[in-house]
Amino acid sequence: MAAVELRGLTKRFGDVTVVDRIDLTIAHGLLVCLLGPSGCGKTTILRLLAGFIEPSAGEIRVGDRVVSSLARTLPPEQRKMSMIFQSYALWPHMTVGENVGYGLMLRKLGHDDTRRKVEAILHAIRLDAHINRYPGELSGGQQQRVALARALIVEPETLLLDEPLSNLDANLREEMRFELRRLHDAYRYTTIYVTHDQAEAMTTADRIVVMNAGRIEQIGTPEEIYERPGSEFVARFIGGTNIIKGKALDRAHLAISGLTLRCGSGALVPGSDAALSIRLHDARLMTAAPPAGTENVAPATILRHTFLGASRDYLVALGSGDQLRVSAPPNLSLPPGATVWLHLPPERCLGLGD
Ligand code: ATP
Secondary structure, eight states, X not given: OOOEEEEEEEEEETTEEEEEEEEEEEOTTOEEEEEOOTTSSHHHHHHHHHTSSOOSEEEEEETTEEEEOSXXXXXXXXXXXXXXXSSOOOOTTSOHHHHHHHHHHHTTOOHHHHHHHHHHHHHHTTOGGGTTOOGGGSOHHHHHHXXXXXXXXXXXXXXXXXXXXXXXXXXXXXXXXXXXXXHHHHHOOEEEEEESOHHHHHHHOSEEEEEETTEEEEEEOXXXXXXXXXXHHHHHXXXXXXXXXXXXXXXXXXXXXXXXXXXXXXXOOTTSEEEEEEETTTSEEESSOOOTTOSSEEEEEEEEEEEOSSOEEEEEEETXXXXXXXXXXXXXXXXXXXXXXXXXXXXXOEEEXX
């Protein structure tokens, strides 16, 4: 069982540090997503892992083997890793069967064994019937599945995926997320998956590593990252949240102009600039005054709303000028300019101390 370990991994291009002292251990068999905005260094980490580039400092270990360090960088073909890129890069002049079997042919596996393995993996990706087709005769999703099969057939210890679904349309992308996860569960290799799409990370990953400017912001399960973002950056990047900025009165209370809000979780640093995060669907609009003593309630004005079918997305303004988005039931229709009560239940308010 070989864990992948990054220790102080750093990559500089000229004066620019693109990957900055990354420490990360990925247990064997996990699917880990590196998630972050464009340019934060995700693909560079993948290229370091694959051995296409060398680190400026630090090292990468797989099990007890050092595969990258300043002293020694193992070439890609000796790493037991397969990498899949955004563009599936299938060979257009080879059939599906030939594309998938190519890696085994290079390893000089006999014809019959190759055929058997190719058929088995095409069955696993539900493309058995297409073994004699050419890539040009397949849909984008089918081509991506062939690329996956081609990477998996050589039985890599580690699979590296660089935005593998970004060329697919929205429906196919959703279907392929489940397909990727299903194959991962069936074969149990270690997968490191780069994406900037939080929904993709949430639906496929065992662990999400949120990155920002070459550093790790937070590591956690999808639920942890969503429910307990450790910083404003993570809360904003994962999306669907409101951030309200103010001054921390104590570890749980935030003052914004004319209003004190209590945070049921997270910890504020008393006296510091701080923020509160609340998800769109956790904030509530009330048309009647709440019972006396209800915490975290403030008058608000409706600015606009959008009907989304299953919900209605409101933009409201507090007296302080802060604007919040609220996801409300679709049958609650309030016109712009209407005055309402906004309730931010304390148990759904997360204090962000940084
Ligand atoms: P994206 O989601 O857009 O692919 P990313 O997080 O994968 O972004 P990287 O491709 O790792 O980002 O790039 C990180 C930074 O390093 C970028 O600013 C990029 O321009 C820079 N960079 C990458 N490769 C090189 C290179 N060979 N020489 C110089 N700069 C590079």
